[in-house]
Amino acid sequence: MLIDPSATSDAGAPRLLRIARLAFYAHFALSAFSGIAFATFLIPPIPAWMSTPTNIKIMAFSFVWGGQTTVVLGAIAGLAFLTWAIGHRLALAAFAVSFVVSLGAELAGTASGYPFGPYSYTTQLGYLIGGLVPFNIPTSWFYMLVACLGLCGRILPATDDSKSRWWWAFVGGAVLTAWDVSMDPAMVKTTHWLWHNPDLTNAPWLWRILGTGFYFEMPLSNLLGWLLTGIIVARLMLAIVPPSVWVARVSPHRFPLALYATNGILPILICFRWNMVLAGVLGTIAMGIPLYAAWRFDSAAARRASPSSRATGVKSIAISGD
Amino acid sequence: MPSPGTESEGRFGHKRMSRLGEALASDGMIFFMLAVVVIEATALILWHRRTAQGPDPVELVSFMGAGASLMTAMFFVKRIKKSALPFASALLSALVFHVWHMSLLWTR
Numbered sequence: 001m002l003i004d005p006s007a008t009s010d011a012g013a014p015r016l017l018r019i020a021r022l023a024f025y026a027h028f029a030l031s032a033f034s035g036i037a038f039a040t041f042l043i044p045p046i047p048a049w050m051s052t053p054t055n056i057k058i059m060a061f062s063f064v065w066g067g068q069t070t071v072v073l074g075a076i077a078g079l080a081f082l083t084w085a086i087g088h089r090l091a092l093a094a095f096a097v098s099f100v101v102s103l104g105a106e107l108a109g110t111a112s113g114y115p116f117g118p119y120s121y122t123t124q125l126g127y128l129i130g131g132l133v134p135f136n137i138p139t140s141w142f143y144m145l146v147a148c149l150g151l152c153g154r155i156l157p158a159t160d161d162s163k164s165r166w167w168w169a170f171v172g173g174a175v176l177t178a179w180d181v182s183m184d185p186a187m188v189k190t191t192h193w194l195w196h197n198p199d200l201t202n203a204p205w206l207w208r209i210l211g212t213g214f215y216f217e218m219p220l221s222n223l224l225g226w227l228l229t230g231i232i233v234a235r236l237m238l239a240i241v242p243p244s245v246w247v248a249r250v251s252p253h254r255f256p257l258a259l260y261a262t263n264g265i266l267p268i269l270i271c272f273r274w275n276m277v278l279a280g281v282l283g284t285i286a287m288g289i290p291l292y293a294a295w296r297f298d299s300a301a302a303r304r305a306s307p308s309s310r311a312t313g314v315k316s317i318a319i320s321g322d
Numbered sequence: 323m324p325s326p327g328t329e330s331e332g333r334f335g336h337k338r339m340s341r342l343g344e345a346l347a348s349d350g351m352i353f354f355m356l357a358v359v360v361i362e363a364t365a366l367i368l369w370h371r372r373t374a375q376g377p378d379p380v381e382l383v384s385f386m387g388a389g390a391s392l393m394t395a396m397f398f399v400k401r402i403k404k405s406a407l408p409f410a411s412a413l414l415s416a417l418v419f420h421v422w423h424m425s426l427l428w429t430r
Contacts, residue, residue: 130407
């Protein structure tokens, strides 16, 4: 463990929870609005009323700022919540490690095609670090892993030995990968990123299996890359914040479930309305299973979690329907 | 006119050198070396856990991390036209590992 998890008291705890809640509501509202927009009037051909100069300006503005603002709000919500739950030192360390490692994986992916496959980002998600990776991508890895590990705490037993941490990392990585089942087809369709799959007709069979865009242009290597990167980043986060701390302080709250579910809204809506029903159905099932399991099987550890010090916050976030 | 033996040896040598050049230039060689590093580090860490013998895992990771980062930099230098950042990051990572390792040696 890198940092002592007992050192987690935060003087500004209620304010942090307020920030987390506000950022989450805004994140939810923007995700829902974008989902509805992409599912209705943004489906080509664009309706005539959208073609007025003012509406074109609004649409252009939304395309430039909408996606990145949504992700930034999600990251603020995730970081503020985690800071409130486990303290600023642990939360910032987890954020820094997940940001650096996931950025490294994404830089490697966009520069070389490993481990995800050959793809590139457009500028719709904001400033490209090194001209390759939107700054929002590593932050979304972070807050989605916060949500995934929060879910893990409700369905997995928490012992802090190495075997348990690896198992948690694997399940956390798998839950994260489930998000990509609907997200990748949706984001490719809306040109947030693009696949550049090569012709593999004469390639060895393994390369053909891994590199052929079999699922709405996405190759199998992408899912494996997500799983691998997710496991590594989750394992590093678990080295900083052990499973017992996730179970006691993060998982009892509904925030991780709400954050995970909210991030499924936009891609699933896009998939259903942009003629990718299969991706919508599979994405719903893939995200629905861990969500249902986390909702249904509140682990004994989560039930045991002390409500004493954080009682007000727990109550308010639960009542608010997050 | 050279004897058949000499000519074939020359051709063989040339072919061999060209294969070596191809191997060194390919990504496969770097992946192979990185895989060896990962397997070696994993095996040594597991061995240390079971027997409490062999190099200390922290020193091992700080030592091998620098080498692995340099190999990763070799991989990215071929793609520097696309972006210099991955190459620079790999070099920076090697420096960080190296400084970490040196600080461990210093405080030993």
